[in-house]
Amino acid sequence: MKTDFPEYACDYSKRLASVSAAFAKQVYDPKSSRGGADDEVEKYGPDPFGELTHASKCFGLKQRFKDRVLIMTSDRCFMNCRHCTRRGLLGKAQVVRTRSQLDACVDYVRARPEVRDVLLSGGDILTLSDKEVMRFVDAFAALEQIDIVRVCTRALCTNPGRVTDKLAKALSKSGKVWVNTQFNCADELTAEAREAAAKLINRGIPVSCQSVLLKGVNDSAPKMIKLLKALSAARIRPYYVFMCDPVAGIGRFRVPVEKAREIERRAAESLGGLSLPRFVADIPGARRKTPI
Numbered sequence: 459m460k461t462d463f464p465e466y467a468c469d470y471s472k473r474l475a476s477v478s479a480a481f482a483k484q485v486y487d488p489k490s491s492r493g494g495a496d497d498e499v500e501k502y503g504p505d506p507f508g509e510l511t512h513a514s515k516c517f518g519l520k521q522r523f524k525d526r527v528l529i530m531t532s533d534r535c536f537m538n539c540r541h542c543t544r545r546g547l548l549g550k551a552q553v554v555r556t557r558s559q560l561d562a563c564v565d566y567v568r569a570r571p572e573v574r575d576v577l578l579s580g581g582d583i584l585t586l587s588d589k590e591v592m593r594f595v596d597a598f599a600a601l602e603q604i605d606i607v608r609v610c611t612r613a614l615c616t617n618p619g620r621v622t623d624k625l626a627k628a629l630s631k632s633g634k635v636w637v638n639t640q641f642n643c644a645d646e647l648t649a650e651a652r653e654a655a656a657k658l659i660n661r662g663i664p665v666s667c668q669s670v671l672l673k674g675v676n677d678s679a680p681k682m683i684k685l686l687k688a689l690s691a692a693r694i695r696p697y698y699v700f701m702c703d704p705v706a707g708i709g710r711f712r713v714p715v716e717k718a719r720e721i722e723r724r725a726a727e728s729l730g731g732l733s734l735p736r737f738v739a740d741i742p743g744a745r746r747k748t749p750i
C-alpha cells in the first residue's frame with residue numbers, strides 16, 4: 459500500500475541528520491524504497507488502530523483504552539519520521555482547532571469519570587503557539603478527574619529550541635503535565651536536547667521517552683544500551699521501546715521479535731531498573747500494550 463507521506467525536516471533535524479547516519483535514516487527514505495509498498499502489512503492498511511473509525515469518539519478525540527483519551531491537537535510535526543505510525547493519517551485526521559470542538563472533547567471526558575489521563579498528541583502539539591498549547595493543557599488540567607495531561611512531542615529531539623523557559627514555566631503550573639517524547643539513538647541526545655529536557659525537569663515536569671525499535675538505528679544491544687544510558691544521564695525516563703506498529707510503508711525498519719528479546723535481555727543484564735524500559739508491541743484490538 460502506498461502512503462502519501464513526504465519527506466520533511468526542520469532545519470535543526472536536517473543539521474542533526476547531516477552528522478548522524480542513524481538519525482538520517484529516520485528523516486530520509488532510501489532512494490530504492492521511495493513510495494514503496496509494504497506487502498507484509500497491507501492487511502492492516504494505514505489505520506490499524508481505527509483512529510479514523512471506531513476509536514474516533516468525537517471530533518478530534520480517540521479512545522482505545524478506558525482510562526485515557528487522545529486529542530489530535532495538530533497534524534504537523536518538526537519532521538515526518540519515516541517510521542511514523544500515523545504516516546497514513548497526518549493531513550487526513552480530524553484536528554481540534556475551534557473552541558467548540560475543544561469544548562465537545564472536554565464534555566466527552568467530563569461525562570466519563572473513569573478517564574484520568576489525556577494525551578495531547580497529533581502530529582506534534584509543540585508545532586502550535588504557546589497560547590494554543592496552553593489552551594489544550596488548561597482545558598483538561600482544570601478537570602478534577604484528570605491526574606495526568608500528557609504533552610506528546612518529539613520536539614526535544616527534532617527541534618529542542620522550541621522548549622523555552624517560558625513554555626516550561628507555563629506547562630508546570632497545573633502540576634499535572636507529563637511530557638512524553640521520542641529519542642531513538644544516542645546521537646539524538648545533543649547538548650540542545652539535554653538542555654530542553656532540563657528546562658522541563660527542573661520545573662518538576664516528568665519527561666519520559668517512548669523509543670521505537672528500528673532496524674539500522676538502534677537494533678543491537680550496544681546501540682540500545684548506549685541510548686538508554688544517554689537518556690538516563692539526561693534524567694529522561696526510558697519508558698517503552700515499541701516494536702514497529704503494523705502500518706503500511708515501514709517494513710524496512712522492522713526488527714524480528716527474537717532479536718528484540720535478545721536486545722531486551724542484554725539491556726536488562728547491563729542496566730538498573732530506572733534505565734530499563736518495557737519492550738512492548740501495540741497490537742490492534744489488544745487491551746494493553748503487549749510485552750514482547
Ligand code: SF4
Nearest residue numbers: 535538539542581612
Ligand atoms: S513526531 Fe511523532 S507523529 Fe510526528 S512524524 Fe514523528 S513519529 Fe509521527
